[in-house]
Amino acid sequence: MVDVPLGSTAGVAAPDVExxxxxxxxxxVTKYVFSQDAKVIAIQYSFVAxxxxxxxxxxxxxxxxxxxxxxxxSFIDANAYYQFITMHGMMMVVYxxxxxxxxxxxxxxxxxxxxxxxxxxxxxxMLSFWIYLLAVLILVASFFVPGGPTGAGWTLYPPQAITxxxxxxxxxxxILMLVSLMVFIIGFTMGGLNYVVTVLQAxxxxxxxxxxxxxxxxIFTASFMALLAFPALFVGAVxxxxxxxxGTSFFMPAMVEMGQPLDRNGGSPLxxxxxxxxxxxxxxxxxxxxxxxxxxxxxxxHARRNIFGYRMMVWALLAIGALSxxxxxHHMYVSGMNPYFGFFFATTxxxxxxxxxxxVYNWILTLWRxxxxxxxxxxxxxxxxxxxxxxxxxxxxxxxxxxxVPLSDTMFVVAHFHMVMGVAPILVIFGAIYxxxxxxxxxxxxxxxxxxxxxxxxxxxxxxxxxxxxxGLMGIPxxxxxxxxxxxxxxxxxxxxxxxxxVALIVGAAQLAFVFNLFWSLRHGKEAGGNPWRATTLEWxxxxxxxxxxxxxxxxxxxxxxxxxxxxxxADQDFLAQNQPGPTxxxxxAGHG
Amino acid sequence: xxxxxxxVLVALGSVLFHLVSPWWWTPIASNxxxxxxxIIITFxxxxxxxxxxxxxxxxxxxxxxxxxxxxxHYEPENKRLEWWLTIVTGVGVAAxxxxxxxxxxxxxxxxxxxxxxEIFGQQWQWSFRLPGPDGQLATSDTRLIGPDNPLGLNRxxxxxxxxxxxxGGELHLPVNKPVKALLRSPDVLHNFxxxxxxxxxxxxxxxxxxxxxxxxxxxxxxxLCAELCGVGHPQMRGKVIxxxxxxYQAWLQDQATTNxxxxxPGTKNGAVxxx
Numbered sequence: 001m002v003d004v005p006l007g008s009t010a011g012v013a014a015p016d017v018e019x020x021x022x023x024x025x026x027x028x029v030t031k032y033v034f035s036q037d038a039k040v041i042a043i044q045y046s047f048v049a050x051x052x053x054x055x056x057x058x059x060x061x062x063x064x065x066x067x068x069x070x071x072x073x074s075f076i077d078a079n080a081y082y083q084f085i086t087m088h089g090m091m092m093v094v095y096x097x098x099x100x101x102x103x104x105x106x107x108x109x110x111x112x113x114x115x116x117x118x119x120x121x122x123x124x125x126m127l128s129f130w131i132y133l134l135a136v137l138i139l140v141a142s143f144f145v146p147g148g149p150t151g152a153g154w155t156l157y158p159p160q161a162i163t164x165x166x167x168x169x170x171x172x173x174x175i176l177m178l179v180s181l182m183v184f185i186i187g188f189t190m191g192g193l194n195y196v197v198t199v200l201q202a203x204x205x206x207x208x209x210x211x212x213x214x215x216x217x218x219i220f221t222a223s224f225m226a227l228l229a230f231p232a233l234f235v236g237a238v239x240x241x242x243x244x245x246x247g248t249s250f251f252m253p254a255m256v257e258m259g260q261p262l263d264r265n266g267g268s269p270l271x272x273x274x275x276x277x278x279x280x281x282x283x284x285x286x287x288x289x290x291x292x293x294x295x296x297x298x299x300x301x302h303a304r305r306n307i308f309g310y311r312m313m314v315w316a317l318l319a320i321g322a323l324s325x326x327x328x329x330h331h332m333y334v335s336g337m338n339p340y341f342g343f344f345f346a347t348t349x350x351x352x353x354x355x356x357x358x359x360v361y362n363w364i365l366t367l368w369r370x371x372x373x374x375x376x377x378x379x380x381x382x383x384x385x386x387x388x389x390x391x392x393x394x395x396x397x398x399x400x401x402x403x404x405v406p407l408s409d410t411m412f413v414v415a416h417f418h419m420v421m422g423v424a425p426i427l428v429i430f431g432a433i434y435x436x437x438x439x440x441x442x443x444x445x446x447x448x449x450x451x452x453x454x455x456x457x458x459x460x461x462x463x464x465x466x467x468x469x470x471x472g473l474m475g476i477p478x479x480x481x482x483x484x485x486x487x488x489x490x491x492x493x494x495x496x497x498x499x500x501x502x503v504a505l506i507v508g509a510a511q512l513a514f515v516f517n518l519f520w521s522l523r524h525g526k527e528a529g530g531n532p533w534r535a536t537t538l539e540w541x542x543x544x545x546x547x548x549x550x551x552x553x554x555x556x557x558x559x560x561x562x563x564x565x566x567x568x569x570x571a572d573q574d575f576l577a578q579n580q581p582g583p584t585x586x587x588x589x590a591g592h593g
Numbered sequence: 594x595x596x597x598x599x600x601v602l603v604a605l606g607s608v609l610f611h612l613v614s615p616w617w618w619t620p621i622a623s624n625x626x627x628x629x630x631x632i633i634i635t636f637x638x639x640x641x642x643x644x645x646x647x648x649x650x651x652x653x654x655x656x657x658x659x660x661x662x663x664x665x666h667y668e669p670e671n672k673r674l675e676w677w678l679t680i681v682t683g684v685g686v687a688a689x690x691x692x693x694x695x696x697x698x699x700x701x702x703x704x705x706x707x708x709x710x711e712i713f714g715q716q717w718q719w720s721f722r723l724p725g726p727d728g729q730l731a732t733s734d735t736r737l738i739g740p741d742n743p744l745g746l747n748r749x750x751x752x753x754x755x756x757x758x759x760x761g762g763e764l765h766l767p768v769n770k771p772v773k774a775l776l777r778s779p780d781v782l783h784n785f786x787x788x789x790x791x792x793x794x795x796x797x798x799x800x801x802x803x804x805x806x807x808x809x810x811x812x813x814x815x816x817l818c819a820e821l822c823g824v825g826h827p828q829m830r831g832k833v834i835x836x837x838x839x840x841y842q843a844w845l846q847d848q849a850t851t852n853x854x855x856x857x858p859g860t861k862n863g864a865v866x867x868x
Contacts, residue, residue: 078824153821159798160781165716165823253799254735256779258716261736269782269797303657305665309675334784336776336795336802339701343694350690357682358675364646365674367653369666374596374658382596382650386603389646393639396686400693402700403631406618406791409784409819459599466607470616475788477819480827487815488619488788496616567665574664 022117022550034130036122037549038107041129043440045103048133053096054515055140057508059088068501070482079167081481082151087139089154090177093283094184095136097425101290102188102226103132105432106195106219108440112539113216115204115557115579117550119194128194131187138180147171153479155280158251158272162244164258174244178237185230185237195223204538204579206559210314211578213537213563214307217314218293221321222286228325229282236275243267273335277328284421285324289317291428292359295381297563298431299363301535302378303370304574306564309362316355323352333404342401349399353392360389371567371574375533376450380431383458384424390462391420394469409479412472415465423461430457430514437518438532442545443525449517453510460507464500471496536575537563597655604647608640622789622814622835624771624807627696629791635689642685700792703805707771710764713744714776714783714796717825718761719816720744725755725849735779735798745779757848763832764816767841771807784820787833795820808835 025031035041063084066076076084107125111118119125142149151167152160152174160166161174168174199220203212212220239250243264251272252264300307307313329337329345363385372378394416398404407413430453437445471493476483483489483497531540543553557579565576576582621629657663709730711722722744724730731746731753738745743760746753766772776785778796785804786793789812794804816831836844 078827082821082824151824157782157821160821160823163781163823165781165825167824169823255781255798256715256735256738258780259738261738266799268799270800303665304659306667306669308668309670311670312675334794336797336800339697342697342701346693346697347690350686353686354679354682358679360646361675361678364650364653365671367650367657369668370653370657371663371665372654372658374654379596382600382654385650386600386647389643390607393643396639396689397632397635400631400635400689402628402693402697403635405700405793406625406628406632406788408793409786459603462603467610467614467616470610470614473618474616475619475786475817477786477817479821481824482827485830486817487813490615492615564669567667569667 023122025549031549034126036118036126038111038119038122038125039440039547039549041125042104042107042109044129045099045107045132046105048129048136049096049100049104052091052136052140053100054511056088056091056096057511059084059091061505061508063088064501064504066481067483068498070484078481079148079151082153082479083149083167083173085479086151086154086156086177087143087149090181091139092422093154093287094181095139097287097421098188098226098283099132100429101287101425102195102219102223103129103191105215105290105294106191106223108436109215109539110195110198110219111202112439112542112547112551113213113537114199114202114207115538115552115559116198116202117552117556120198120202121190121194124190125194128187128191131183131190135180135184135187138176138183142168142173142176142180145172145176147173150174150177152177155276156240156272157276158240158243158269159253159255162240162252175241178241178244181237182234182241185234188226188230192223192227195219196227204557204559207538207578210311211559211562213293214296214310214313214317215290215293215537217317218289218291218296221317222289225282225289225321225324226286229279229286231279232275233279236272236279239275240272270332270335270337273332273337274329277331278325280331281328282321282324284417285320287421287425289321291384291425292317294432295384295428296359296363296366297535297537298377298381298428298435299366300564300566301435301533302375302381303367303372304566305366305370306566307362308365308368309358310562310564312358313362316358319355320352320359323348323355327352327399330399330401330404333401334408346399346401350396353396353399356392360385360392375434376445376447376454377431377435377533379451379454379458380427380434383454384427384431386458387419387427387462388424390466391416391418391424395420406475407472409477410472411476411478412469414478415468415472418468419465423465427458427461430454433518435533436539437521438528438545439539439542440546441522441525442528443521443523444528444532445521445525446517449513449520453514453517456510456513457507460503460510463503464507467496468500534573534575536561536565536577538578541577541579594655594658597651597658600647600651600654604644604651608644611636611640619788621791622787622808622810622812623791624809625700625791627699631689631692631696634692638685638689700804703773703803704771707773707805709773709775710766711744711775711777712764712785712796714778714785714818714822714829716780716823717818717829719764719785719829719831720761721759721764722746723757723759723845723848724752725757727752727755730775731756733777738779755849757845759848763834765834765836765841765844766808767838768808768811768835770838771805773803773805776802776804781822782820783818783822783829786817786819787814788817789814793819808833811835811837 150173242248249264249267252267254265327349330349530545567574713720731750776796778798783796818829
């Protein structure tokens with residue numbers, strides 16, 4: 001427990017690293033295009049990721065049109081349908097969510113929130129973005145090559161991913177997909193190393209680890225995990241590329257292709273699944289942990305209350321991160337792997353529910369006895385809790401090995417993962433954009449448009465995915481281009497599908513209000529000032545808004561308290577900024593971090 | 594106010610939807626009622642947690658909404674409360690996991706009296722192989738597949754002589770007899786899925802996987818492929834017809850005579866492995 005006396009830096013570690021001289025841009029190009037400023041890179045990452053998100057949104061419309069009104073749109077044949085779902089899935093998981101949370105929010109918030117001038121490797125950071133952009137371009141290029149993009153499903157399971165029965169399997173589609181993923185991982189590694197090293201090395205004086213905002217904890221843990229998880233996907237992609245291009249047999253057993261024997265032998269399709277999910281399950285948390293962190297800060301700030309159980313929140317984040325590496329085969333209960341694995345993976349999977357539940361309890365206990373301002377970011381945070389709890393609980397069905405058997409590969413799974421790692425993190429992204437836009441631009445986003453966007457998105461997304469679980473419970477498989485002629489499916493299920501499609505179109509259209517708001521408010525938004533939400537964390541304490549290159553002017557901030565001194569009894573206002581000296585209530589300090 | 598009200602509506606609406614929705618599982622036709630029961634337990638526990646969390650949140654939003662003069666309570670942590678919640682959660686998780694693992698043990702333990710059958714999935718149709726009077730299936734190899742040997746049976750294996758092969762047709766099974774289905778694919782991943790049986794398992798080229806079940810009522814059920822296997826995936830359907838023992842035997846006799854001729858040793862792609 002540390003109490004910092006007024007007006008002094010006692011109790012704050014002496015600077016052990018000299019303030020660094022930053023690279024200074026010399027031209028418009030090095031300032032705004034090939035920029036080494038993490039904040040510019042963050043905006044570049046976010047802009048590209050949101051653009052990819054809009055493409056993925058349109059793809060989801062197209063697939064929903066087919067499911068809701070089968071046969072009406074003749075251009076959506078089976079080939080096109082599988083290409084749409086594959087590209088939608090891969091884009092959303094990797095190129096939108098991962099890139100936006102780590103490349104976007106990570107770049108913007110890490111240096112500002114820990115009181116650094118920039119990332120520790122600004123040049124590598126710049127390369128990271130441009131390599132990411134290259135990966136996106138390669139991916140999007142697959143729409144324009146002969147045979148079109150791959151239609152192997154986002155899981156890219158071999159052998160079908162590289163055989164003739166699958167769109168793009170023997171054309172360019174799968175090659176471009178694999179190459180794009182490899183390029184993405186190279187770019188991400190550059191960024192990820194930056195995020196981790198910056199958090200460990202560049203924190204301001206007094207910013208102990210256990211004083212960091214949970215946003216930083218979430219992004220930091222997720223980056224660390226991504227550095228460990230992505231290599232598994234990388235080697236899987238290399239091996240599959242060899243199988244496809246060089247004729248190796250990593251994943252190809254002795255088999256026939258459309259009745260003709262292939263000259264392959266001895267490979268294991270299950271090997272790819274293990275590599276894929278060794279990446280794929282941590283990936284879920286790579287998306288979720290930054291969302292957990294950000295939503296903690298949104299709730300705390302807008303409820304004017306300290307986050308409840310900060311230390312437990314940090315340990316829960318780390319526990320989830322560690323456990324997520326030993327649960328991967330719960331995606332493979334019905335894959336034909338040794339069934340005895342089921343006992344182990346069901347147990348680890350259900351154990352992970354405990355730290356996750358702790359996080360949920362602490363969010364709602366932060367609301368309890370708070371002073372809740374229902375600003376737009378707070379609305380999104382509340383909606384996140386609803387959808388995340390819903391999707392997390394259905395995870396208890398799918399994680400519990402035998403319950404997974406009837407539900408696996410059905411629409412129940414689709415509903416579950418969209419709720420928990422689609423809708424929930426995206427609601428956080430929206431909340432975060434409404435929250436930090438004023439810092440990025442100096443202006444507020446329009447409140448009325450924000451509320452409209454919020455209600456349509458939240459209630460619409462819930463109306464899309466909640467009923468969808470029941471289609472899966474009935475037994476409708478996922479990845480069916482057409483569910484006609486299934487004896488057990490009543491006509492009412494087709495009506496429900498049409499309903500879901502119509503809501504999806506409306507929710508998609510509501511995103512236009514958001515995009516419009518982003519551009520309109522740049523010029524016409526209310527002036528925000530430096531700290532419109534009266535928040536404690538360092539990014540709101542910069543001398544200028546938007547913060548210039550180098551963030552802090554002459555002197556780096558010195559941190560005197562944890563990130564959650566809201567409504568401290570006896571204080572003259574309801575928040576105490578982290579860099580504000582003065583009497584503190586003893587904030588929880590686990591040693592000194 | 595409005596926000597709290599809508600949160601309550603979402604929670605109660607979800608429960609109401611669950612109770613009145615016409616979309617529910619198909620009437621079960623196998624012995625896996627235990628799986629259904631575990632799902633019901635899970636629905637109760639998770640449903641209670643969902644409603645409790647959302648209603649508590651709605652209460653907070655209503656009770657602690659910003660009003661002039663309100664100040665939030667400053668309380669960084671409450672160890673007692675946090676530990677209690679952790680323990681209660683652990684108990685709830687165990688209450689779902691224990692029956693789940695118990696039933697999984699049954700799911701993977703094949704009873705001794707189960708009959709071996711083979712389910713063979715290829716792009717994009719189902720074929721089946723039943724043991725003849727000897728009750729045993731012959732060995733097979735993907736590399737033996739040819740025009741006159743669609744399932745790649747090893748014709749040197751004497752057990753192959755009486756195997757009944759049904760290509761692209763309907764699977765007949767006797768009611769109340771446990772079946773161990775050996776699953777085999779010559780090309781890509783498939784998944785044998787009959788919604789009424791609750792069971793499903795992937796077919797993986799290069800290996801043989803299995804599931805077992807006992808059909809408990811007669812009728813015709815649809816076989817679906819539940820693992821993406823290319824553009825023909827949704828069309829990969831089959832039928833399983835569960836019959837009384839006597840009807841089944843009559844059908845089997847009929848098959849044995851018509852299909853036997855096709856299984857006499859081939860002349861071209863017979864006995865010798867290509868490599």
